[in-house]
Structures are given as structure tokens and as C-alpha cells.
Amino acid sequence: MIRPIARADAACGGKAARLGALHRAGFAVPEGFVVLAPVALEEATQLLADLGGPVAVRSSGLAEDSAHASFAGQLETVLGVVEPADVVAAVERCAASGAGDRVRQYAEGLGSAPGSPAASGEDRTPVIVQRLVAAEVAGVAFSMDPVGGAESVVIDASWGLGESVVSGRVVPDTFRVPPDGAETGGTVPVGAAPVTSRVGSKASRLDLVGTDLRRTPVALPDRVRPCLAPGQVAAVAELARAAEGLLGGPQDIEWAVAGEELWMLQSRPVTALRAPTAVTPAEDPPPATVLATGAPASPGRVRGPARLVHGVDGFGTVRVGDVLVCRTTDPAWTPLFRMVSAVVTETGGPLSHASIVAREFGIPAIVGAAGAMGAVTDGRTVVVDGTRGTMALPDD
């Protein structure tokens, strides 16, 4: 039960099905196979020979393909597998990482749910065995901006294999590519292109050295310069948009550059939006003029115009990038979270609606900030630090 990725369909799990579609549409997807049953040693030997080098072994998700499948690190990935016996073991580990136990538990304890495959006994997750790209630069890209939902592509990139970015191990470079060449507010363009960028510290890299995976420190000059040239940034943005075009709906892609080639490694629909990478470094000094203090509810630090909203009747005043300042939130307010850059509520705690939804959207939030609405005038630029729990005036 081994199928080339080029022929993967829904029965191969969500991840493989999407890779199959991308492959058939001409995207540069590394060669690989989907494995639907335990692999024999001879089959593993043949797979390695066919793929010509070290492989990545990944779970493909449950056979029931959901339009919203995204796995948030829950399923297994094994990188840099070289020996046939290790391929056999990696396949078993990934195949077991699905939710077989849960299906049974659910069926016993909770009663029936639509579409439950409880009766089928199919506990085994399909597994992808794919050639591992020896990436020089790799990372992820959202085909839409997770903060505010604008049409910009947001790219996180770092040296070496993309695992450094995916796992949050390094602070990557971030590039924001607007759709029609319009400038985004308040940042310096890179070269002539209206792309905004922030260079991250990119302190270490993971590389395939022969047949070993090794993590090493990045040399200082490479930490302080962007790891992607403007042409490469544009190519990754185009790749993300093309994936969205093919698969329908915003995509969260993993990509890798090796030599002249840009590879598409994974694509999944954007459902839960990511936490921001701009977490306040502990060594940053506290702000000079704090307007309000609350419980840190969602990390990150942003600046934007404060928008005082007293109730649903005030929603029309909110603009993309505003800092929402209000007493409390409820389901009617959720659409605002898509637009604003941060949320400050006077009531509530880290478990309240504003906290949970802000985290889902990956925007900074502080809650229980008594008096916040009286502490700032509407439209005044503020800095919200969701890691520290402060709303302050900018220091400059």
C-alpha cells in the first residue's frame, strides 16, 4: 500500500492529498510516497533508493479529509531518516500519531457525532515519506496577513531547514508583501519594492550534513542581514498566492530554497491564526509613560491608534490596525478582532472572550485594565505590550 505523492487523494490524508494536488498542478514538490500500511524492510530500502537520499517522514492526517485540517504540531514528523530500519520505525511512529484511541473513547462516552468513523476501525494515519530538501533558507508563509486579515503575504524565513521556523526555535526574518505594490504604513521599504521587512536574530540553523542532522550557530554577519533577497521574497510570495489559488482559501505553506530551486514542502488551510513572533525581549526597558496596566492575555507588542468603542453602535469607527479599547467583548465583537492590531479591555482575565479570541488571531491583548478607556483619547497612538500587560504612549 505505497502510492506516489503524484497520485495521492483524500484517502491518503489531508496533507498528502494537498501535496498530490500541488504536484499534479506543476508545483515543485519533493518526490515522495504515501504509505498506507506498515512498511517491510525491503520496501523501505526501495523507497530510499527511489528517493535518492535522506527522507522526511510525516503523518498525513486522518483519512477523513476535512476542509479545515491543520495539525498544529500534534502529528509526528521525523527528519533526516537514512537507514531502511529507521524508515520502518519512523513510519510506524507517524502512523500511530492519529486519533484512533480517541475515536473509540468518543464513541463510548459522548454519543454519536456526524461523520464519525468509529465503526471503521481505521486507526492508522497515512504517512508521507519524502525526499528531504537540503535547504539553505527555508520557512513558512501565509497567503494572507494573520494580523488584520489583509491581502499581504507574510513570510517568516531563516537559514537552514524550515524546522527552525516551524518549531519557533529561532526569531526569523519577517517579510510582508502587499498585493498591488501599495506601501503598508509606518515601515521602511526594502530597496525599491514596497515590501516591509524585519530582520530577526536567526541565531541557529539545522542542516543535513551528509546523513546527519546538525544544529549549529549562525555566524554574526548572517544574523544581521536578511536571509532572502528581494527576488526570492517575491518568489515565495507568488508561491503562497499560487497555492491559495489552487487549493482555495488562505494557505499556510512551508517552503525551502536549495540552490536555484524553490520547493513547496507543505500547504494547509489557515484556520487557527498564529501567535505573533514579536514577543517583547526581556531586556527591553519598560515604557516611559504607561496609560493603563492589565493582565497579559496574548503576547506581542504593537503600536496603533487607540479606538474607544463603547458598544456595538461604535463598531463603524474601527479601522484596520487600530488598537481596540473597550469595556468587554462578546460574539458580536469577534469581527473587529480580524481588523485591529491589539485589544485592551477594562474587565476580564486571561480566560475571557477577548483573551481567547485575541490569541486565536495572534494579536496582543491586555485585559482587566481598569480605567483604560478614560486614560487615552480616541485616535491617540499607543503601544500595547501583551507580554507585559501595558498600554503606553510611544517612547519617541
Added chain:
Amino acid sequence: MPHTSPPDLLALHGVRLLGYADLSQLAARFDLDPAVVTAVLERAAERGEVTETSFADAGGWSLTEAGRQHNEAQLAEELDAVGARATVTQVHEDFLPLNETVAAACTAVQLDPERAAYDQAWQELSSVAAELKVLQARLCEELDRFAGYHARFASALFRADEDRAYIAGTSVDSCHKVWFELHEDLIASLGITR
């Protein structure tokens, strides 16, 4: 015999529960004819009780302050006409401790990506689901408009293993979204705030 709420109450109440929704979402909420929902919303718009707005690329309906008050007045009248206030009040009391559990479990999943944290949270949400089934049954003996929450919550739990967005996500019918909607339903029905 449980009471069935009239369409004009349900159409407006759908806007309250969903917060911001388009016509098809509103019609689907209580399985109403879209033409009926449109008629109710247009009359409500004339009274200044709903507005239609666009956020980024989507368009939808939401209640104004006046709309919330009218919605609560309708719900209160129905509650007292049917004699269900005591039941709904008690269910809300029983709901509150579970609310703490749900918020904590959703937060734990958001803040800790480890599998162990997720499994622990899932178990807690699973216990809540069992309690929710009982609470819903008590509500539905009086007002059948309270039907559906348990099935949606349980489905979200089931799908969460495949896709963690079903725990607290906002763009799918997640555990948090369903739970929060029930909370909104209870407080709107009782005319209280959180």
C-alpha cells in the same frame, strides 16, 4: 410539551447569538426560510435595531443597542409566558462553574502546544460535554430553541483531534464558539450581563 418560538423572535435572536452574520448563517441557525429572515431583518432595520456592515471582505448583520434591547424584551416576554424563568435561571447557575472549566481548557490548549496539555484539556471538555447534554435537556423541556448546543460541542470535540482549531477557533464551529454562544443565549434570555 416544549414551546416553539415564533420566527420573528428567532430571526432577531439569531443575530444576537451569532453577533455578526450573513443571511445564510442567520437562516441556518434556527432553520428558518431565508425569505422570512430577510423580511424580519428589513423591518428591524427600519426600526434601527439591526445594521448591515462590511468588515474587510465580508458583509453581515449585527444588532444595535436598540436591537439588543428589543431582543431581550422578546425573550423575557416569552420566558414568563411559558413559565420557564426558574428553569433557565437554575441552568445558568449550573452553567457558570462549567464555564470556568471550558475557558481554562481552551486557554491551556492555546498556551501549551504539548500533546499532554491538549489531552488533559480534551478530557475536561469531554466531561463538560456530558454535563452540557443534561443542561440542554432541561432547557429544551421548556423552549425548543435551546436545542443543538450539545451536538455541536460534541462534534467540535470529535473534530479537534484532526484540527485543533475546533477547540477555540473563531472561523469554525469550535468548542469555545459554541460554548460562548450558549452563554450569550442564557444571559440574553435572563436579561443579565456576564
